[in-house]
Amino acid sequence: QVQLAESGGGVVQPGESLRLSCEASGFSFASYDMYWVRQVPGKGLEWVATVSEDGGNTNYADSVRGRFTISRDNAEKSVFLQMIALRAEDSAIYYCAKLADRAYWGQGILVSVSA
Amino acid sequence: NFILTQPHSVSESPGKTITISCTGSSGNIARNYVQWYQQRPGSAPNTVIYDDNQRPYGVPDRFSGSIDRSSNSASLTISGLRTEDEADYYCQSFDGGRIVFGGGTKLTVL
Numbered sequence: 001q002v003q004l005a006e007s008g009g010g011v012v013q014p015g016e017s018l019r020l021s022c023e024a025s026g027f028s029f030a031s032y033d034m035y036w037v038r039q040v041p042g043k044g045l046e047w048v049a050t051v052s053e054d055g056g057n058t059n060y061a062d063s064v065r066g067r068f069t070i071s072r073d074n075a076e077k078s079v080f081l082q083m084i085a086l087r088a089e090d091s092a093i094y095y096c097a098k099l100a101d102r103a104y105w106g107q108g109i110l111v112s113v114s115a
Numbered sequence: 116n117f118i119l120t121q122p123h124s125v126s127e128s129p130g131k132t133i134t135i136s137c138t139g140s141s142g143n144i145a146r147n148y149v150q151w152y153q154q155r156p157g158s159a160p161n162t163v164i165y166d167d168n169q170r171p172y173g174v175p176d177r178f179s180g181s182i183d184r185s186s187n188s189a190s191l192t193i194s195g196l197r198t199e200d201e202a203d204y205y206c207q208s209f210d211g212g213r214i215v216f217g218g219g220t221k222l223t224v225l
Contacts, residue, residue, distance in 0.1 A: 035214060045152075045160065045205055047214035059212030095159060099207070099214065102171050103150050105159045 002026035002104040004096045009109035012086055016113075020081040022096030022106055030054070030074040035099055036081045038092035039108075048094070051079060064090075086113045117141060117210040119217035126223040131196050135220045137206030138188040145182050147209040149189040154203045154219075163204075164191060196224050 008020040036048040049070035050059040069082040093108040118140035127133045152160035164180035201224045206217040
């Protein structure tokens with residue numbers, strides 16, 4: 001079955017960096033765009049970034065553009081989110097997701113940015 | 116930018132039918148597929164409807180999705196409401212390389 005497993009979250013101070021990883025299995029990974037979505041506990045879902053099937057095209061929410069970089073490794077069936085210059089407002093649960101066709105989500109990973 | 120608007124909350128009694136709307140701000144909502152997600156507290160979102168009206172294996176047929184081009188909106192209908200349906204529900208669509216989510220609707224079954 002389809003599985004998405006995030007890792008790399010944690011507690012950091014403002015201005016620091018963090019790299020999230022998501023390992024996928026159970027589907028033809030290289031055939032799908034992949035996404036990062038975040039959610040502040042108790043709030044709604046917020047799209048963060050998209051990477052195309054081959055990694056050649058990326059899109060970012062205005063709130064993270066210039067600070068976050070999404071990438072993928074199709075050989076390793078993994079997608080990454082490099083986050084720099086983190087702010088308190090970046091604190092959230094980060095989900096890795098395959099959204100086209102039937103959507104699948106990872107279990108989420110907590111990122112907390114606090115002094 | 117394309118925006119999806121949902122009611123903040125809805126409530127209904129067990130056994131009844133509820134419909135949650137998701138209205139597009141502009142353009143044609145039917146241009147891209149709409150997905151619906153159920154999210155219970157402390158859990159990741161779970162797909163209940165994909166590609167406007169398709170139900171994943173394992174989701175009961177009490178859940179259905181539709182598109183109304185005249186009102187530029189999508190709808191999620193849940194019939195025979197059960198207490199376990201109580202959750203937050205989000206619609207989602209695509210806008211170029213962007214993903215657009217509705218603000219979410221809290222369903223209370225009382």
